Amino acid sequence: MITFQNVSKSYGRKLVLDNLSFEIKEGQFVILIGPSGCGKTTTLKMINRLVKPDSGEIYINGINIMEQNPVELRRGIGYVIQQIGLFPNMTVEQNISVVPKLLKYPKERWQSIVRELLEMVNMPYEEYAHKYPSELSGGQQQRIGVLRALAASPPIVLMDEPFGALDPITRDALQEEVKKLQKKLKKTIVFVTHDMEEALRLADTIVFMDNGRILQMASPEEMLRNPASDIIKEFMGRHINSRGPAELYVEDVMRTRVLKVPKTLKVLECLDRMDRWEVNSVIVLNEDDTYAGTVQLEAIQEHGKVGHEIGELVSQDTPTVSRQCKAQEVLDQLLDSPYKYLVVLNDDRTVAGLITRTSLTKAIGEALWGAKS
């Protein structure tokens, strides 16, 4: 449907698009993604001739777009931008009906289009049609931005980071809606983003660009399975599950920022540090930094004497594990033991960190579902 043939573009000396050739099939949700400055937005804006290629051809349904009147071409292509760009001097209804009016639809027709579209995103006509953009929330504004692009039923819709400026919850909701609308209305959507999660969620095909070239063009599944380069791998980052929970080791799940004190520390000083760290137990070290044991707050409260050393109160009841243990084995130990944590030791018996129930749960969760960014 949309074909790029050897398209190049430079701004001054900088080559932004380097001999780009690819094809977008009808009805596909295609996402252009890549690091900033990779040429994804330039590529998008060439489709509706907001940017002119230096060389090469672009065809839509076999027709060279450079031979078409740009104004008419654009009326047949929906366009949504990150900054929304609703016309503040027009009501919601007027904004949505801009292109239908430009195309000289009769009044009844564009009015029923506005009603239908507002219906589709659950914004009742009576309540919203006559509001001005400034009276709407950011999410509502961008919903209208999307509807405005769809109003004249263009077969192609271009979206330039449309949800980039929205809060995560609104973004989720709008992604869902756009995906539904696309399935229902069978549009060809070209969508620019730098958010891999968004790409994986929405795309039929992901086009990964870097330095004005396409590094890989594939389905989300394929890209996850076989990322073509290190940059892509890095971009997918946490979405690639190279290791399942079964292959997690203690060192992957432990906390390394823990309070350690020397045996010789005075009780009061130790209490003071525990207070500052907001913890109620502490790891005690021998003179050679090896593990001596732990001291609980209760022990200090019951038996601690002012001026004495903390070493006198050390207990060795807290279980210890080696950092090369499998996390799976540690889980049982942690759940069965009365202690809230395990101490992780290096081979030379120095302290590597500790595992709490929280740190372990979090690590397993990340391995299963990916980390929260």
Add this chain to the structure above:
Amino acid sequence: MSNLVPYILEHLLIVLIATGISVAIGVVLGIISYWVRFAAQIILWFSEMVQTIPALALLAILMVIFGLGNATIIAGLALYALLPIVRNTYTGLTSVPAPIKEAARGMGMSKLQRLFLVELPLAFPLIFSGIKISVVNSLSIAVMGVLIGAGGLGFPIYRGIQTQNFRLIMSGAIPVVIMAVLFDYLMSLIQKRLTRH
């Protein structure tokens, strides 16, 4: 006092005609400046230069062309009023946010459609404030019309000065002040309503 009414009406008429001409020319020049970057410099330079000419000198020059009478003062006022209108039109149009312009272009509006449907409506509050400045200025400058044989409230003021009649001077000056304050107030009200969205 009733014999003042014709002067007041003539004064107003002169100012309104001059402002009308100035708005018509000024907005068009503002639009040209916005579209053609090269023209902007010349147009803005010209309208700024006109403002620096002393009123009396400008009227004298215009008198050579338009002769004695109201035509000269109207032309003079129109020239003076140009700068605020041209500059505010130009500034108003250039300060329409870029994403809105891009959306308009990307949706398939032609250059004229963008101008009339989006850019001018959004620039209008600023253009209107330029018109307000022009009207208030013109109301006071129009008094000088009497020196080149035009009518308006300059006439009683001038006569009062010549006959050293203080009451006559005031009877011309006070209405000018009242009109200027009134127009400023009313137009500021309208301006506030315009900038609500």
